[in-house]
Amino acid sequence: MTQLHQVFDSYEEEKWLAPELARGGEGAVYPLQDRPNVLVKCYHKDYLQKSGSAQLENKVSAMQSVAALRNWPGVSWPLVSVYDQQQQWLGYAMRRAVGVPMHLMAHPMLYQKHFPNLDRRKIVSYLINYLQQVQALHCHQVMLGDYNLQNVLCDPHSDKVTLIDCDSYQLELNGQLYPCPVGSADMTAKEHLGIAFNQIRRTPESEAFSMAIILFKCLMLGRHPYDIVGGADPVSNLQQGNFAYGIGNKGVPKGPWYNIWSHMPHRIKSLFIATFTEGAGQPNKRPTLAEWEKSLAIYANEIDKGWHENAIKPAAPKGRDYQGDSQRIIQL
Ligand SMILES: Nc1ncnc2c1ncn2[C@@H]1O[C@H](COP(=O)(O)OP(=O)(O)OP(=O)(O)O)[C@@H](O)[C@H]1O
Ligand SMILES: [Mg+2]
Incomplete structure (x- = not known):
């Protein structure tokens, strides 16, 4: 060195x-x-x-x-x-950006050390800000392409995030495309798999797919949405839209992930299911970043009202006698 x-x-x-x-x-x-x-x-x-x-x-x-x-x-x-x-x-x-890399927030053990007093409300706040930053970039024809939690720094004193390692992003300027030459298969939308990263034109729909994986990991203690118990490898599951957390919940890991998914609001679950089942193969079926932002803002607001579990690792699945909101559907 x-x-x-x-x-x-x-x-x-x-x-x-x-x-x-x-x-x-x-x-x-x-x-x-x-x-x-x-x-x-x-x-x-x-x-x-x-x-x-x-x-x-x-x-x-x-x-x-x-x-x-x-x-x-x-x-x-x-x-x-x-x-x-x-x-x-x-x-x-x-x-220079300040903050702690988001992957430590999404780590099942390390979050306690690096994000003391972390709760679901705080995670949702960071994610909303992350979505806002990415949408601002999209407004300027910049696509992240290589979604990576190491490159998002969370300010411990606010709910703001800063994106680093921006030179890999895809940029379109004056009719010229500057591609994002890097990525990883398990974060890449199906329509772009098998193509060299520097030959791909990332789209709002491919971005929405990768972002949904990030959101899932952050809300689910680092778990990959296609990392299914007893199933194939994540990339094969991704290609087949084989998402274990949909109807039937087959292959949902036991332990904290099961409980977290059980407490996840119906609105958020629906966006994940749409993205990771039908949306895996049909880009136009994927919820947009704006829809995610809106739904997470509602989630944040409802946590503030005490309607949702705020613990990172809920002690038990959601009970059937839950009374928080009469409109809500019991999902397990
Ligand atoms: N703007 C910044 N503010 C604070 N720290 C930064 C910033 N940019 C880079 N770093 C630090 O330097 C490290 C390396 O930077 P960066 O990720 O840009 O390098 P890289 O060689 O492109 O990495 P990779 O191989 O992951 O693409 C980052 O992980 C981070 O710790
Ligand atoms: Mg880099």
């Missing part, structure tokens, strides 16, 4: 870097020494060679030109390019 000490802007002005903050498979991230709220992401040399430095530079500079997203508080958008002393492109600068 080589520590980089300085980068240069396009005016050849030197910027000193603090020690490396973190790294991923594509690059290393450093704070600026005199402005630690600004981070610089420098791609690994071999990654630039493999994925084509000029192509990536073009994409990141197209991203920088989307004025509305530069100051958007919920995304760490690429702001300016950085270079080495010979003006070779290295990467970009962005604002």
Whole structure:
């Protein structure tokens, strides 16, 4: 691991870097020494060679030109390019985001350490904010493509999230498509499986599918919706729309997941069932992000009224004598 000490802007002005903050498979991230709220992401040399430095530079500079997203508080958008002393492109600068990665919130054990006092209401609040950020990106022809809970930071002092690792997103600008070149099969809509990620055009419907998996994982202690007890692997189940939590509830894991699903409001269950059964093969049957946002807002409001279980791991399934709301359907 080589520590980089300085980068240069396009005016050849030197910027000193603090020690490396973190790294991923594509690059290393450093704070600026005199402005630690600004981070610089420098791609690994071999990654630039493999994925084509000029192509990536073009994409990141197209991203920088989307004025509305530069100051958007919920995304760490690429702001300016950085270079080495010979003006070779290295990467970009962005604002530093604060928060705890969302995958720790969706972890069956680790949430207690990283999100003390977490309850369902808090999870729903973060998810609503996440949905709002993604819809804002969609308004600017940006699709996330590679949905990954590591790249959503939750602010412990509010219900706000910030999205990081934005350079992989798909962008459409001035008639040019800059694809999202990464992803994982178990988060990908059926119509895009089997195609190289950099050849896919992500759509609002494919986004809605991947987002529903994220929502399910967050509400269900990290469980994948197609991870069925006694069933096939998640990707095969995904391709067949084989969702265990629908009618009959066959293959729902015992323990906390069973209880959580039992307490989930009918409205939310219906959206999951629509997405993961019919919607698996028919993109137009998937609820939209706006529908999810609206339904989660109703869920939040109803938790506040005491109509729903607020515990992360309810001690028992919902009883048949539940009286919270006479309109509601008993579902188990
Ligand atoms: N804007 C940011 N604010 C705070 N931390 C950040 C930010 N951007 C990156 N990081 C930290 O640096 C790490 C690596 O950054 P990033 O995910 O962008 O790298 P990557 O190489 O593209 O990763 P991957 O291989 O997962 O795609 C992140 O996991 C996070 O810990
Ligand atoms: Mg990345």
